[in-house]
Structures are given as structure tokens and as C-alpha cells.
Amino acid sequence: MPQLSLHTPIGDITVAEEDGAIVSLDWGWGRDQSRSALLDRAEEQLQAYFDGELRQFDLPLAPAGTPYRLAVWKALCEIPYGETRSYQEIAASAGGSARSVGQANGRNPIPLIIPCHRVVAAGHIGGYSGGDGLATKRWLLTLENPTRTLL
Known part of the structure; x- marks a missing residue:
């Protein structure tokens, strides 16, 4: 490969x-x-x-996952650059619960391109398992929207 x-x-x-x-x-x-x-x-x-010059990736993707995870990852790809959605909002569109969305996020095989960093918890930033954890998530969210206040 x-x-x-x-x-x-x-x-x-x-x-x-x-x-x-x-x-x-x-x-x-x-x-x-x-x-x-x-x-x-x-x-x-x-x-x-x-470099802040690309807002949407245009690459063929083939993440391996269950039908539910694929539905969650598809919903993540629909979150616009510079915006966030809550785990509950993703659950409302992809099915399942906020917790199951969090678990699917943690199994995302193509982070950044499938933007799991754009999913936040109600009232705070939530978790992130990639890179240096929350520091990486904060960096990515700030790159996409420098005026956003992160909790």
C-alpha cells in the first residue's frame, strides 16, 4: 500500500x-x-x-468501517470549514447517540480530511485522540476560525 x-x-x-x-x-x-x-x-x-488556503478537500476516500461509522464520517464531511457541530447534532443526522458518535470519531481512519476535530461537546471542546490530543484539536479549530472562543 x-x-x-x-x-x-x-x-x-x-x-x-x-x-x-x-x-x-x-x-x-x-x-x-x-x-x-x-x-x-x-x-x-x-x-x-x-497554509490556510484550502477549505475543502477534494480526494477520493475509502475509509474502512461499519455502516454506522461510515454514516458518522459522512456527516463529519458535511460540517463546513470553520464551523463545529456537537456530538448530539451529528447523532441527530447520522443516528445513534452522542456517545456512539464519539466512539466513531475515535475510530476515524482519515482524520483532518474527515474532520472529526470539528465535533465538540455541549458546553466544551470535547476530546481528541489525534496528535497531541486537545492541543492539536485547538490548533486545528483556531486555524479554521481564529476568532472562535474555545472552552
Whole structure:
């Protein structure tokens, strides 16, 4: 499976593709590196995102997950850049409960591109398991909306 690692403002990340679609984005530097047209496109879009120049990714995605997780991840992709939704709001559109949405978020195999960082708890920022945890989530939310007050 081709994968490419990148240095980013939130640390090293590795993007992998399979059968012409992005299947994962992991924190850290991958051991094996290979380039492809799709991974080059993903690198360009991720760098533009971190530079504040890209608001919506345009990449084929193929996250592996249960039908419920896929529904949650689809709902996450519908959250506009610079905005957030609560776990309960995502549950209302994808089904399940706020807790099950949180669990699906934690299993998101393509964070950043499937923007699980845009989901917050009622009254506070909620959790985040990627990168440096809440510090990474705060950084991403501030990148997308510098005037937002984060709790």
C-alpha cells in the first residue's frame, strides 16, 4: 500500500492509499515511503490546508468501517470549514447517540480530511485522540476560525 509522510505544523503525518483512494491518515512518520499521483495530490491539499488556503478537500476516500461509522464520517464531511457541530447534532443526522458518535470519531481512519476535530461537546471542546490530543484539536479549530472562543 503506497504511503507518504509529511512534516506539518501539528507533527508528522502519514497518508496511505489503496485502489485509488485515501484509506488512512496516521500520526507519525511511516517506515516505507512511496509516491503516487494521488498521494502527491493529497500532499498538495494538506499543505494548502495548513497554509490556510484550502477549505475543502477534494480526494477520493475509502475509509474502512461499519455502516454506522461510515454514516458518522459522512456527516463529519458535511460540517463546513470553520464551523463545529456537537456530538448530539451529528447523532441527530447520522443516528445513534452522542456517545456512539464519539466512539466513531475515535475510530476515524482519515482524520483532518474527515474532520472529526470539528465535533465538540455541549458546553466544551470535547476530546481528541489525534496528535497531541486537545492541543492539536485547538490548533486545528483556531486555524479554521481564529476568532472562535474555545472552552
